[in-house]
Amino acid sequence: MAQGHAGVDAVEEAYAPPPLSRMAIAVLALIGVFDAAYLSMYKLGIIGGLTCRAGSCEQVQNSPQSALFGIPVSVLGLGAYVALLALALVGVQPRFVRDRRIALAIAAISGVGVAFSAYLTYVEARVIYMWCQYCVISAVLVTLIFLLSLPGLRRARAAAS
Amino acid sequence: MPRPAPESRRSSLTPFYVILGLVALAAVALIATKLKPASKEGANQGVAVSLTPDQLQRVHGISLGRADAPITIYEFADFQCPHCAQFAAFIEPLIRQNLVETGKARYVFYEFPLGFKWSFLSARAGRCANQQGKFWEMHGMIFGRQRQWSFDPDAAAQFVEYARTIPGMDAGKFEQCVRSDQFQKEVSESAQLGQSLGVQGTPTLFVNGRRIDPLPESYSELEAQVRRIAPDAFAGAPAAPAAAPAVPGDTAGKVTGQSTQQ
Numbered sequence: 001m002a003q004g005h006a007g008v009d010a011v012e013e014a015y016a017p018p019p020l021s022r023m024a025i026a027v028l029a030l031i032g033v034f035d036a037a038y039l040s041m042y043k044l045g046i047i048g049g050l051t052c053r054a055g056s057c058e059q060v061q062n063s064p065q066s067a068l069f070g071i072p073v074s075v076l077g078l079g080a081y082v083a084l085l086a087l088a089l090v091g092v093q094p095r096f097v098r099d100r101r102i103a104l105a106i107a108a109i110s111g112v113g114v115a116f117s118a119y120l121t122y123v124e125a126r127v128i129y130m131w132c133q134y135c136v137i138s139a140v141l142v143t144l145i146f147l148l149s150l151p152g153l154r155r156a157r158a159a160a161s
Numbered sequence: 162m163p164r165p166a167p168e169s170r171r172s173s174l175t176p177f178y179v180i181l182g183l184v185a186l187a188a189v190a191l192i193a194t195k196l197k198p199a200s201k202e203g204a205n206q207g208v209a210v211s212l213t214p215d216q217l218q219r220v221h222g223i224s225l226g227r228a229d230a231p232i233t234i235y236e237f238a239d240f241q242c243p244h245c246a247q248f249a250a251f252i253e254p255l256i257r258q259n260l261v262e263t264g265k266a267r268y269v270f271y272e273f274p275l276g277f278k279w280s281f282l283s284a285r286a287g288r289c290a291n292q293q294g295k296f297w298e299m300h301g302m303i304f305g306r307q308r309q310w311s312f313d314p315d316a317a318a319q320f321v322e323y324a325r326t327i328p329g330m331d332a333g334k335f336e337q338c339v340r341s342d343q344f345q346k347e348v349s350e351s352a353q354l355g356q357s358l359g360v361q362g363t364p365t366l367f368v369n370g371r372r373i374d375p376l377p378e379s380y381s382e383l384e385a386q387v388r389r390i391a392p393d394a395f396a397g398a399p400a401a402p403a404a405a406p407a408v409p410g411d412t413a414g415k416v417t418g419q420s421t422q423q
Contacts, residue, residue, distance in 0.1 A: 023177045027184055034188035038195070042314070051195040062278065062312040092174060 018092035019155070021148040025106060026088035028148070032081035032141045039074035039134050052133055060132035065123045073120065077138055080113050084145060091152070098159040103152035110149050113142035202317050204342035205282040207274065207349035220354040221347070222269035223287070223296045225261055231394040232266035232387060235367040237273035237355045240283035240303045241311055248364045248376070249304040255380035260387070265394045270300070272348045273355040273363050279316040282339070284348045286320040289338035290330070298327045 041047045043061055050057040060066065066073055084106060091102040117139035124131050212220065222235065234256065238245040260266035272287065274280035283303055290299030302323040303310070310319035317339045324332040338344070358367065366373040366383075368390045377383040388395050 018174060018177070023180075026177070026181060030181055030184050031188065034185075034192060038192050047196050058314050059312045062314060092177065 018094065018097055019151065021151045022088055022091045022097070022106075025145050025148050026085060026092065028141050028145050029081050029085035029088055032138060032145075033078065033085055035134050035138050035141065036074050036078035036081050039132075040072060040078050043072040043074050050134070056130040057132040057134060060124060060128065060130050060135060063123075063128045063130070065120070065128065076116075077113075080109055080142075084109055098155055100156040100160055103149065103156035107146065107149040107153050110142055110146035114146045117142050202315060203282055203340040204285060204345040205279065206345075207281060207352060208345050210346065210349045210353050212350060212353055214357075217354050217357050220271075220350045222271040222351065223291050224267055224269040225257065225297065226267040227264050228267060230261075230264060230267040232260065232391045233269065233369055234260070234266050234387075235269045235271060237271045237351075237358075237360045237363055237365040239273055239275045239277065239280050239363045240287065240300075241277035241280045241307065242275055242363045243307070245364045246304045246307045249300070252377075252380045252383060256383070259380075259384065266387075270296075271355060272351045273360055273365070274348065274352060275363060277311070279311065281345075281348060282316055283310075283320070284351075285344045286317070286335075286339050288344035288347055289335050290324065290327075292338060292344075293330055293335065295324075295327050295330050298330070299323060302327070 039050070039057075039061060042050050042058070043066070050061065052058070061074070068076060087102055087106050087109070090096050091099065091106065096102055117135075120135060121139055124135065236248075236253075238248070240246075256266070256268060261268050270287075272284035274284050286303065287296055287299055290296050299320070303320065306319070306323070310316040313319050317336070320339055321332055321336045324330050324335040355365070359372070364376065366376060368387050371390055373383065373386055377386065
């Protein structure tokens with residue numbers, strides 16, 4: 001009997017219900033993918049201009065700070081959001097809900113994203129004195145993703161202990 | 162109470178996938194309404210040219226002043242180089258006024274695109290204006306409004322706007338030229354001439370074949386050097402004042418004499 005209960009608990013443990021926070025991360029990361037893809041299409045010359053209701057999106061995208069080591073910042077952002085989306089989609093699968101590696105990866109990528117977005121926001125405000133609404137949207141998205149990744153970290157820590 | 166089977170739990174993700182799909186559809190639709198097709202900007206890169214020394218001698222710049230003037234000044238410049246814009250604002254007008262218009266010097270402008278985003282396109286825009294005899298007018302506009310077009314994703318459109326404001330200029334013909342590859346070869350040849358003369362940064366000046374290095378910070382210092390190179394041209398003429406003209410366009414600051422390195 002004890003063995004039977006243990007087996008059911010193991011199944012319960014292995015198939016934990018997907019947390020809402022991780023689903024929200026997936027939705028936010030998907031929005032981030034499109035946001036960064038739009039800027040990347042402009043930066044790579046696929047589209048000729050940006051529709052920008054607030055700020056000076058094109059000037060910001062053509063500023064010297066819009067690339068890091070020759071790679072457009074928007075392309076780096078696109079890569080980060082694709083990675084976050086993939087991790088979140090895997091992470092909502094019941095068997096991976098308590099997977100420590102996924103929780104850590106989401107927190108690490110979004111943490112770096114928050115730091116980088118803070119730097120870019122500083123550049124917009126204090127160096128080039130221009131704003132890009134899509135960059136601001138991205139900064140908000142990655143900050144929300146980072147905050148939503150914290151419960152996953154706690155779950156992973158609790159599962160480990 | 163029986164526990165739900167794992168399969169049924171997996172199916173609880175269906176609403177989540179539906180939401181993701183809707184978000185993706187909405188984002189695609191939103192981006193589709195914001196797409197602006199890439200406009201034809203015109204050639205913005207050089208072509209490979211390999212000129213012999215004899216051919217290099219015949220590369221034409223855009224000149225101003227008497228062909229038989231005793232002094233010949235070559236300037237190698239990039240329209241997107243900030244130091245060239247400062248030079249064009251503060252020193253070049255005095256060269257024109259004191260040396261070119263007095264018949265002492267012929268001033269020849271050669272393009273030397275350094276590799277800024279619109280270096281080559283702007284050089285071609287100058288040539289397109291020259292086709293209509295309006296090079297120097299366009300030269301003033303392009304340098305004077307350098308900050309306006311340098312970050313513009315469609316700099317050609319800005320140049321066309323400048324063309325519209327230049328009296329007697331056919332902006333339509335100019336646009337056709339700028340948005341093509343016309344003068345790609347000529348600008349590339351000008352750049353090769355500069356390379357053959359050891360030009361590495363801009364602006365670089367040659368007076369009667371002698372390079373002015375470093376570039377002086379003021380016109381009076383430059384004229385002093387020109388006087389040393391060609392004293393006969395100044396026989397009886399008093400030395401130049403050091404005053405600079407008013408600042409045109411949005412170009413601001415003082416000429417530092419530094420060159421932008423390639």
